[in-house]
Amino acid sequence: MTAVSRVAIGTSVLLALIGIGAVIGGLGYGVIEEDGLIGPGFLPTLAGGLVAVFAIGDVIGRLRAKPTLSEAEIILGADAGEVLAEEKAAESDIDIFGRDQKQRTRMLVAVLAILIVTLLLVPVLGFIISFALMLLAIAIFVEKRKWLPALAVTAAALAVTYLIFVVLLRVPLPQGLIGII
Amino acid sequence: MFDNLALGFATAFTAENLLWCLVGVVLGTVIGLLPGLGSTTGVAILIPLTLTLEPVTALIMLAGIYYGAQYGGTITSVLISTPGEAASVVTTLDGYQMARNGRAGSALAISAIGSFVAAIISLALLMTIAPALAALALNFGPVENLSIMILGLIIVVSFAGGSLARGLMMAATGLLISTVGVATGFSDARFTFGSIDLLGGIPFVEVMIGLFAVGEVLHQIRVGAAAPIRTRFRDMVISRKELKKSAAPILRGSAIGFVLGILPGAGSTLASFMAYGIEKKVSPNKANFGKGAIEGVAAPEAANNSAANANFVPTLALGIPGGGTTAVLLGAFTIYGLQPGPLLFETQPALIWGLLVSFFIGNVMLLVLNLPLAPVFAQMLRIPYGYLYPIILLTSFVGAYAVSNNMFSVLLVLIFGIVGWVMKELDLPMAPLVLGLVLGPLFEKSLVQTSALGEGNFGILFSSPIAITILSFAAILTFAPIITRRVVAARRTSEATKPKVDAAS
Numbered sequence: 001m002t003a004v005s006r007v008a009i010g011t012s013v014l015l016a017l018i019g020i021g022a023v024i025g026g027l028g029y030g031v032i033e034e035d036g037l038i039g040p041g042f043l044p045t046l047a048g049g050l051v052a053v054f055a056i057g058d059v060i061g062r063l064r065a066k067p068t069l070s071e072a073e074i075i076l077g078a079d080a081g082e083v084l085a086e087e088k089a090a091e092s093d094i095d096i097f098g099r100d101q102k103q104r105t106r107m108l109v110a111v112l113a114i115l116i117v118t119l120l121l122v123p124v125l126g127f128i129i130s131f132a133l134m135l136l137a138i139a140i141f142v143e144k145r146k147w148l149p150a151l152a153v154t155a156a157a158l159a160v161t162y163l164i165f166v167v168l169l170r171v172p173l174p175q176g177l178i179g180i181i
Numbered sequence: 182m183f184d185n186l187a188l189g190f191a192t193a194f195t196a197e198n199l200l201w202c203l204v205g206v207v208l209g210t211v212i213g214l215l216p217g218l219g220s221t222t223g224v225a226i227l228i229p230l231t232l233t234l235e236p237v238t239a240l241i242m243l244a245g246i247y248y249g250a251q252y253g254g255t256i257t258s259v260l261i262s263t264p265g266e267a268a269s270v271v272t273t274l275d276g277y278q279m280a281r282n283g284r285a286g287s288a289l290a291i292s293a294i295g296s297f298v299a300a301i302i303s304l305a306l307l308m309t310i311a312p313a314l315a316a317l318a319l320n321f322g323p324v325e326n327l328s329i330m331i332l333g334l335i336i337v338v339s340f341a342g343g344s345l346a347r348g349l350m351m352a353a354t355g356l357l358i359s360t361v362g363v364a365t366g367f368s369d370a371r372f373t374f375g376s377i378d379l380l381g382g383i384p385f386v387e388v389m390i391g392l393f394a395v396g397e398v399l400h401q402i403r404v405g406a407a408a409p410i411r412t413r414f415r416d417m418v419i420s421r422k423e424l425k426k427s428a429a430p431i432l433r434g435s436a437i438g439f440v441l442g443i444l445p446g447a448g449s450t451l452a453s454f455m456a457y458g459i460e461k462k463v464s465p466n467k468a469n470f471g472k473g474a475i476e477g478v479a480a481p482e483a484a485n486n487s488a489a490n491a492n493f494v495p496t497l498a499l500g501i502p503g504g505g506t507t508a509v510l511l512g513a514f515t516i517y518g519l520q521p522g523p524l525l526f527e528t529q530p531a532l533i534w535g536l537l538v539s540f541f542i543g544n545v546m547l548l549v550l551n552l553p554l555a556p557v558f559a560q561m562l563r564i565p566y567g568y569l570y571p572i573i574l575l576t577s578f579v580g581a582y583a584v585s586n587n588m589f590s591v592l593l594v595l596i597f598g599i600v601g602w603v604m605k606e607l608d609l610p611m612a613p614l615v616l617g618l619v620l621g622p623l624f625e626k627s628l629v630q631t632s633a634l635g636e637g638n639f640g641i642l643f644s645s646p647i648a649i650t651i652l653s654f655a656a657i658l659t660f661a662p663i664i665t666r667r668v669v670a671a672r673r674t675s676e677a678t679k680p681k682v683d684a685a686s
Contacts, residue, residue, distance in 0.1 A: 008607045015350060022357055022372070029369050036637025040367035043625045044360045047617075050353035057346040101403075108402045115574070115595060122588065131578065135571045143567040157572050161579055169233055171583040 009062050016055035022048025110142050126176030128166075132158045185312075185534045192535025193542055198238050205242035206543045209249020210550065213266050214257055214561055215569065220250035220266060221505040222397055225389040226573070228513050229580035236517035237532045241539040243513055244493075247506045248300065248540065251449065251486050252547050255292040256555055259285055259478070261562065268449035268485035271457045275470065275477030282473050290419040291427050291475055292482035293551040299435040299483035300544040303490035306439055308537055311526075314498035318523035323630030324641055328648040328655070330624050333501035335655040336444050337616045345663065348613045351604075355617020356624065358383055364622070366629055378589040385512050385618050387581050387593040392611055393505070394577040395594055396601020398570045403606075427479035430460050434483030441484075442491025442503060449488035449504070456484030490540065497533060498523055501620070508615045516584070 026045030033039040099107070114137045121130040132154055139150035165171045192198065212223035223246045231239035254266030259276035272292065279288040321329070338348035361372045362382030373379040434456040441452040460480040461470045470477050492503030500522035502508035514521045519529065526533055551558075581594040604611055635641030642648055 004607065007603075011603065011607060011609075012350070015354065019353070019357070022360075025372060026360075029371055032637070036632075038629055038632045038637075040364055040369045040371060043364075043621070043628065044357065044371055047353050047356035047360060047621075051350060051357055054346050054350035054353060058344065058350055061344060061346055104403050108399060111399070111402060111574075112599070119588075119591060119595060122591075127579070127582065131575050135575060138571045138574075139567075145567070153568060157575060161575060164230065165579055165583055169230070169583060171579075172586055173579070173582065174588065 005062055009059055012055045012058045012062070016052045016059070019048045019050070019052030019055060023052065107142050111138060114138060114142070122174055122176065124176050126178055127173040128158055128162060129176070129178070131161075182308075182312075185530060186308075186538065188531055189534030189536075189538035192237060192531045193241065193538040197235075198241050198535065198539065199542065201234070201238050201242040202245050202539050202543050203546055205245020206249035206252075206546050207550070208242075209246035209251075210253035210256075210547070210558055211561055212246060213250030213253025213255075213269075214558055215253075215564075218397070218569070218573065219254075219393070219506075220247045221389070221509055222393040222573075223250060224506055224509045224513070225386065226394045226576050226580050228386055228509070228516065229583040231513070232516070232583065236514075236519060237535045239517060240510070240513065240532070240536050241543075243510055244536060244540065245543045247510065248486065248489050248543060249547060251489050252293065252296055252551050253558065254485075255296070255482055256289060256559055257562065259288045259292070260559055266485075268453050268488075269482075270450070271453045271481045272478055274457070275472070275474050278471065278473035279475065279478065284473065284475075287419045287423055287475065288478050289555045290552060291423065291479050293548055293555070294419075294424070295427060295431040295434065295479040295483040296486040297544055297548040298431050299438060299487040300490060300540070302432075302435045303439050303442070303487040304537070304540055304544075307490050307493055307540075310443070311494045311498045311537075314494065315523035315526040318499055319527070321523075321647070322645075323627045323634060324645045324648050325651070327624070327627040327631050328642065328645075328651040329499055329501065330620050330627065332651050332655040332658075333495070333499075334613070334616060334620065335658050338610075338613050339658050345659075347608075348610050351610055352613035352617040355614040355619075356621050357617075358388070358614075359618050359621020360625070364625060366626070378587070382622075383593065383618075384585065384590065385615070386509075386516065386584050387590045388597045388618060389509050389512060389615060390577050390581050391594040391597025392601035392604070392615070393509075394573055395598025396605055398573050398577075399598060399602035400605040401566065401570065423475050426466075427475055430456075430464075430476040430480035431483040433459065433463075434480035435487040437480075438484030438487030439491040442488030443494045444503075449485035449492070452488035453481035453485040456480040493537075496521070497525065500525075500623070502616060505612045505615060508612070508619050511619055 022044050026041040026043075026048055029041030029044060030039035031041045031045050114134055118130050118134040121133065124130075125133070135154040135157060136150055139145045139153065140147065166173055193202070208227070209220065209223065212218050213220060224243050227243065227246065231242060234242070250266055251268060254264055254269035255272055255276070258264045258269040258272040259280050262273045262277040264270045264273055276288045276292070279285065318325075318329075334352050338345065338352050359382070362380055363370050370380055437456045437459060438449065438452040441455060442449060457477060457480060460476050461467060464470065464474070464476050466474055466476060492507045495501045495503050496507040496511055500511065500520075502511045511521050519525065519532070577594055577598075578591050581590040582588070584590055601611065603609075604614075631639065631641060642652070
């Protein structure tokens with residue numbers, strides 16, 4: 001079993017648990033009211049139950065999985081499927097910057113971490129400054145660009161954002177504790 | 182009909198609407214062109230920009246992005262064999278081969294012409310069918326509406342591709358997410374866990390920006406950038422012979438595209454694959470397919486454009502989105518305070534007909550832009566994704582904030598971005614989830630009304646002939662793919678084993 005299918009089964013199990021939780025919650029909200037009409041718990045119970053049933057079905061399906069023909073293969077014949085699969089496989093090799101899968105996964109983790117830090121900084125530094133730092137951080141630490149072009153692109157992107165959203169659309173972006181922009 | 186058309190022309194031909202239509206189709210072409218940025222993403226992140234526009238102007242622009250992206254997606258498919266849009270995947274098979282043979286110009290020209298012809302045909306059909314369907318749907322009560330929604334969900338699931346269980350699981354998850362907050366008609370807060378932000382429910386524009394924009398970016402970072410291949414343009418001229426060869430495939434593609442596009446959820450991707458498959462079967466030029474046959478470009482390109490327009494039939498007439506992008510557009514309707522559904526044709530004729538006429542104008546603009554300018558658009562491909570994705574992230578978050586001036590929206594975008602990324606990695610279909618989320622409140626409303634009508638008995642669903650017809654259609658759609666897949670698989674295996682038997686005997 002590959003790592004991906006293990007994660008997939010884990011996700012489906014999680015969804016099944018959420019579904020069961022929703023059924024329990026839904027039952028608490030009242031599925032059928034006294035007059036026989038449906039109550040606020042009806043849809044949560046129904047949807048939660050369906051999520052649980054299909055998620056369990058998916059887990060069972062994945063455990064007994066055998067390779068099936070994809071939609072494209074059925075319509076175009078197996079060769080086309082192979083061509084598309086080859087293209088897909090070629091994609092996951094080393095990209096034009098010479099980064100392999102491991103490096104790109106590290107990049108992804110870095111971008112996620114930067115995003116979370118950015119959101120945490122918004123109440124302190126304000127929206128514009130926090131996101132400027134985000135663009136700079138991604139450009140310099142993740143994409144390894146030179147300082148000067150990174151600064152230029154960041155400044156341009158933020159200027160356009162500021163013009164469109166703050167000046168034109170009058171969106172009150174949070175200014176944080178600094179309170180200038 | 183002609184009054185309506187006149188009204189539509191009067192609405193669409195104002196300077197402002199023409200300008201925004203142009204902005205929409207140009208942005209759409211660029212968005213369709215850039216790998217990792219599809220029409221659904223484009224529309225989702227640009228909705229916040231349209232908040233101050235008139236609803237009709239905003240919708241004209243957003244729709245322009247949608248069908249403009251169908252043109253743009255082709256350019257990358259032909260030039261670098263990297264489809265900008267899922268609907269253009271099949272175009273890579275012959276389009277890229279044509280480009281390698283030095284016929285990139287012909288390939289791009291025939292897709293622009295094919296797309297245009299298909300757009301005009303499908304628009305005429307859309308303008309005829311949608312109002313008739315809406316008029317019919319106006320007589321629908323809660324029972325029929327409920328069955329229509331069940332049908333919509335089933336169709337989306339059955340055409341989303343992949344396993345049926347997974348599609349149904351995602352549709353149910355969408356419905357479940359829609360139940361968060363205080364529902365209309367009830368006073369209880371559900372699944373809010375004491376959070377005030379959740380009382381109003383989980384807003385779907387934020388969910389869509391998260392799933393389609395942020396999720397896609399995270400996915401692309403892991404996939405990595407593909408190497409661009411440069412193709413030189415010798416000419417954008419297409420020979421008369423090639424045009425003649427493509428005429429029938431374009432017409433067939435338009436028809437297939439329309440039929441599949443009209444079914445909610447089937448969408449343009451399946452239509453383009455189907456058109457290619459059928460063309461491959463009927464063409465006298467079979468051997469050339471996959472080696473640069475112009476029919477293999479003309480038919481799927483006509484089909485995906487035709488399907489994109491046909492997608493608006495259920496979206497406008499029934500309020501049930503045809504695909505991912507129309508689901509986002511439907512979300513846009515509600516942001517502008519419009520209740521999508523058959524009533525729109527009566528209450529907002531200027532909006533509906535202005536929008537439909539703008540499709541015509543937009544497609545003319547696209548043809549004029551794409552015939553000479555495709556090589557210019559192709560220059561956009563030189564922008565490295567490394568510069569692009571931080572800007573997509575910035576636009577997504579600032580846009581989400583702008584929708585409701587709330588940091589909670591920004592947080593939701595991040596959460597659903599991660600959810601979207603996981604779904605992408607695991608190949609879980611997004612369209613059913615989005616549809617479940619969009620339809621959730623309407624679904625619950627019809628459930629309540631139906632139970633009131635039947636005094637608590639859902640057997641009333643089977644007392645309406647229309648509802649029975651719709652539900653049986655849904656049942657057929659659920660089981661037919663399973664059966665055909667079995668049959669096809671069985672035939673494949675028997676074909677595969679046959680030679681071995683011969684060899685043994």
